Amino acid sequence: MLEVIVILVLALGVFFLFVGAIGLLRFPDFYTRLHATGKCDTLGVGLVILGLLIYHLFYYSDTLLVCVKLLFLILFILISNPTATYALMKAAYKTGVVPWKLGDERR
């Protein structure tokens, strides 16, 4: 039962990482590419590390301090990735990168 949960969480994490990479290739403009990676990348990495945390809780359950360290890593990624996305978007807007409207060509 436990191995099914770990495999499911890891598979969901890898699926969201794939969606992030495909979005980076497929979208037509810089601002829309930031939409794809800023949201999907964060959750994908969070789910992969969460799956490994569940694995650690049941197989190596005499060193529980490592679990707190991994939880702190997840929290740090959940806060720092959107902040970096916002900083890049502000820099692009101030420097004059033009947003894409429906009907333009790809840039």
Place this chain on the structure above:
Amino acid sequence: MTENEGKGFRILVTFCVMFLFWLLLSGIFERLYITAGVICSLIVAVISHDLFVVGKRNKTIVRSFRVLMYIPWELWQIVLANLDVAYRVLHPKMPIDPLIVEFDTSLRSDFALVTLANSITLTPGTITIDIRKGRFWVHAIAKEPAEALTVDGTMQQKVADAYMEW
């Protein structure tokens, strides 16, 4: 203004947090390592105590409790946002129609503005571009998420409830 009052309080809080972090990362409880941890935390706390705690605030404990209650709603919004992006990426026709909106909020403190900006980035279809004195510029990927942000107003109400700034 609050340069020298509460300086001891700030050094104490910074020292406690740094030492707790040292114990968390190393996990060894012997005499030599704990002494090294105390010395390093003390040096860091004395040098950079005013970057960490920003003045004395009243009602800090009630405020942090309400922020903890805001977090599960936030995690549910993250899951919804990712399902929305996955639908837009994997659809063969790619239904996107980007636009930029601006709106005003009534929050004024730094923590509340940062939490609202992070929440807007993690909700379906919107990313913050710029904040200036309570006025937000937001880039939305289609019309429906932009409407949900400005017309509805649930998220601003929840952040204002969490930080008690009606």
Place this chain on the structure above:
Amino acid sequence: MIEIELFQKIFLAVGLLIAVTILLCIYRAVVGPGVFNVVVAVNVIGTKTIALLVLIGYYFERPMFFDIALLYAMLNFIGTLIFAKYLERGEVCSR
């Protein structure tokens, strides 16, 4: 409870899939009209590397890799912020 050897194979498969996604992102880092697309691609590769480091830590059974992953997360974040500040203003320290 199944043995750990089956989980080693699962971690190897997941690690290979994450490496394939990193290869997909390299296209955007090489092509990518303008400097902003390149910076975004490098940030995304750095974030995926953090997941790969934690996975390798469990595969080789060495707990040192979690500290390396934490440090690399902080370095990646600060690097992206400094790029954004330089591209917006033209200088990093304003005095």
